[in-house]
Amino acid sequence: MKTLTTVYALRRAIAGNRTQGQRVCFVPTMGNLHEGHLTLVREAKRRGECVVVSIFVNPMQFGANEDLDSYPRTLAADKEKLFGEGTTYLFAPTVSEMYPNGTGPQSQLSVPEVTETLCGASRPGHFTGVSTVVSKLFNIVQPDIAFFGKKDFQQLQVIRKMVDDMCMPVEIVGVDTSRAEDGLALSSRNGFLSEQERKVAPRLHQILQEYRDAIANGFDNYKELEHHAQNDLKNAGFSPDYFTICDAETLHDVTEDTDEIVILAAAKLGTPRLIDNVTLTLAPHSDYRMLG
Known part of the structure; x- marks a missing residue:
């Protein structure tokens, strides 16, 4: 090299x-x-x-x-x-x-x-x-x-x-995102987490997965989901910046023409600002395929 x-x-x-x-x-x-x-x-x-x-x-x-x-x-x-x-x-x-x-x-x-x-x-x-x-x-x-x-x-x-x-x-x-064994997305900023914060940090990805599952099971009131997710992040110890469900290509609101949904979150945990996301591909006949 x-x-x-x-x-x-x-x-x-x-x-x-x-x-x-x-x-x-x-x-x-x-x-x-x-x-x-x-x-x-x-x-x-x-x-x-x-x-x-x-x-x-x-x-x-x-x-x-x-x-x-x-x-x-x-x-x-x-x-x-x-x-x-x-x-x-x-x-x-x-x-x-x-x-x-x-x-x-x-x-x-x-x-x-x-x-x-x-x-x-x-x-x-x-x-x-x-x-x-x-x-x-x-x-x-x-x-x-x-x-x-x-x-x-x-x-x-x-x-x-x-x-x-x-x-x-x-x-x-x-x-695809590389993750630690507990699901935390690898990031250079993870090194700024305290020992206790590091234990809490995987909860960000877990919450994303939970709300992806809710959508996959037919819940389509996205604004309500976003509101509840923000509260879940706060209760876990995060200071949320955003939790958003949107069209994966445009990053705008989901419409009937959306082929793939992305759920994105950013939140501070102590000093570091962590980001993560998960996606769902909308398959024919309104089935969902979970990714991310």
Whole structure:
């Protein structure tokens, strides 16, 4: 594995792989890698010969009161993990390499419709920062395929719409959420949970599953379900941001044309803000197939 820190060096290296006819697969990350990230890397390796992983803590997607400074940076440990997975290139640029003129004058890419609600409403400007940096990374790496985890479901939909709207020649692959044995979705922020909070945290996924089961059993008053779920989260010790049942493609209200439902939740448990989701595919004749 080669570690590269400049756009020029990475482009030059990948050009050599392309001349050999290799497929370039890309996994963008912010580091502090866990098993969920490594699952993306393994899927990338399965799908292509050249695997590029980026580690860049993007300041543009953090708000004024968010955890940019405290976000865990574990580059040495991350390198060991990626080397063990057979990564071809690690791209670890500095902020000045990615934003040579600073973030203020940086051109920005905004994705309408799928960014106004959920995390977009709670974190103004977050998804503009995400779409801007991912578009820059796509331009730098020029991957054939890019891989994103389904835990960040709204982010995945934002990236898919951005690629479609901007005619980017990149296949976007969503990879199932990696979980601990007790069901908690793996996240870099889990490390900020206290011992007691860690015991409570799996309840988030359990509540999502319970309400998915309720819908699968025919309960279709979604607003009532959302209200009860918020109370369940509070009673478990969470401070809910949202619990929403919506169309998985549009992230808007479920309609008679909806093919798949997604139930998304975000809630603070102590300091960390946890997110998770589950989905149901609406099969013919109003049957449900549970996923996630």
